[in-house]
Amino acid sequence: MDNQKKEPDDWRKNKTLQDCMLYMLQNEIMCDVTFRVGESRKMIKAHKNILASRSQVFHTMFEGSLPEKGEISIPDIDEDTFSNLLLLAYDDDVLISNKNVDSMLYAGDKYMLSTVMSKCSEFLISTAKSADAVVTLSTARQFHLEDLQTESLKYIEDNTAECLSSIHAVELNSQCVQLILKSEYLSCSETDVCNFFLKWITNQCQLQDLEVNAENLRSISGELMSLIRFPLIEKKYFSTTVSHSMLLTTDEILSVFRWHHGEVCSLFSTDPRCPRGPNLQGETKIIHRHTRISNGWRSNAANALIFHSNKSIWLKGCIIFAPLSVTCGGNAKFTFELTDESTNIFSNEVLDMESGTSLNETIGVSLTKPILLNAEKRYTIVVRDIKPTTYYGSNCKSVCKQDDVTITFQNSTKSKCSTDITQGQIAGIMFCL
Template identity: 45%
Template sequence: MAVCETQTGDWRDDKTLAECMRHMLKNEIMCDVTLRVGERRSPIKAHKYMLASRSPVFYTMFEGSMPETGEIDIPDIEENTFNVILVYIYTDKIEVSSSNLTELLYASDKYMLTKLKRECEKTLKRTATSHHAARALQTAYKYHLPDLLQESLQHMKLNTKECLLSEHALSLPKECIDMILKSDYLYCTETDICQFLLKWVKYQCDLQKIELTGQNMRNIVGQTLFKIRFPVVDMDFFSKEVANTELLLRDEIIAIYRSQYGIKTSIFSNSLRKVPIEKRQVHTVKRYTRYSQFRCNNEGTEALIFQADTEIWLKGVTLFFPPGSCTREITFNILDDITEEIYAHKEHVYGDYGGTERLFMFPKPVHVLARKEYTITTRNYTDHMRYGTGCNHSIKVSDCAASITFKNSPMCTGLSNIDQGQFAGFMFCV
């Protein structure tokens, strides 16, 4: 006859703290507060201690000067979303997905759950550099996410026309439209921008269920109207699509037409927006004509003064580099003519690099003003390195209207001067 074994032990055995907390929540052990969640006011029992330990909002709710008593209504968060919030509060596990992202972001913002909010922002950043950038921008503005806001704005500047054609762009608040239109760097024409604004304001009228009149459109657009550079909009489009909408006043329309005959207006900007730096053609200059046949050891500071005859954006520098396996720390500094540092960059190089030169791209282009001297320095911390000889003192770039002149720098304690040394080449755009 078989002996029936009885289960011994306790539910707490071999469980982590998080597992115990979740068990108590799931089985409603010692719960001391009932939350009525969602439109249906579904009852969810929980522990004040746990809620207050993770959220300053819940702490104030239970321990503030006017503490809540009895059941608590939370009608603005649905039950499924709130259960995910509770899992995070009790176990520190975060379950963010595309289906619950917006609701979780709202809840984490409401209850000041910083870690959960950051996780939502990480997920959203994947959409900041896609055709959904407008949606990411709107979310970042609404929930005060500065990093996401800047990333989505930057992507929209580089892909303006594509992003403005997105369905999400029409629902952008006016404040976000202002952020986009105040930029001097957009990758589209002013006619594209004007066309989008007309669609946007018509959509807003429909959304607010108001008549599509010139005055209503103007009220919705507000001061954003003056960020459109109407004098550089295609005049055929302007005449057919803008001038007859009553969006603009008679004096404004006259001023725009007069601007086509050289009479500038102070009402709207007459300047064209510029192509974003990242979208411009890249130019390179090679400073040396040959390189040394022997290698040298050098741990000094390589420095060189350079000057461009037109405004450029320096995007990278080519250095001579030893062949074979190497692990190096490379530092770059760029100083202006009063030796004030305007840029610094450090990069670690690992592995085998078989060439004589290596291009180092800067994470962010450096703005170089016309006819102003700058000093570039590097500490290479390397040995067995070749260097350039027969260097040109001045180089005219063949595929653009720019030339760069070089001078010796008193900061140099290495090999570099106008005739030889490091800094094999420069990469830039104009």
């Protein structure tokens, strides 16, 4: 009978290096540092050499000029987060979720664990492409996650109205609000931007337990106010809401009203923001104003019409009548111009007929950048330098409807040929909401 004691199984057998390290952590084998974690001061043991190899902070903690002795207290991190932090330090693998991402970011930032920060950033990329992008932007800004900040801001730029209407938007800090307001690519009206800003500064007063008055509103807004393009706000909203908000001084209000009547505004920017590319959210809508098509139109003089919309829209392009000949060579270009009542030029560019989309006898030509047109504001569209003989429209409508958008056309003194509300070269416009 064999009375020899049987040796225990070797736990290292068939384990990878990471498996062995995790086994030693979980079974507290040869641990040489003890942490007291969270409010409960739970005891968690680990290995100094492993932690020092992953984190400069831990290395300094153990081997610096004033190394920690005995048990190390970590009251600001809960035990689950710290356990996950150790798992990631030992194994490079841990589950990041909505429930723990904030606490893991805090712990990863505190101990300079780049792997933790990277995994949290990867997880948050998904939320950066939703209405919660404003929350992600705030998190990215707080923890210096530049890639995540870029992704969040891009989504906000491309979906501005949705993101600024989020309940979390008014809770942003001033640095995040500045990032948004400085952007040239916001895809909403300046009225929407201003509406958000007024809500934000009012909420900031409430958070700081301050009375909502002119002094406090201007103190909180600071330099941010200069980023709002007040002259581009819809006239009615500016008159009924902004001018009574206590945010602007009398001189500032007067300067905007004067801009509405053609004077230069030196206090605020009057340059429209331009969203990226011609493809904005939503379906491109097309309005044709003609009911009949004839041929034989020939004039390279200015064709012009005044128009306005009952809703704010993004003008994406114009529709002109096509040349009679399919081979126009270098003549297949024309000049497009858009101005407002104050003769501010929003667009002046040479467009290519041949790059447009054929709509039977008409051509839809996209602008280089979409242009935001405010509701009930009159604009003048001018098309000139059309050299080939083209089709033209007749029996045209002065009021055109597409879903709940109504476009009203009027005659313009800028028209130097026979284009007017009843006939002519300008066939319609392309837009989206």
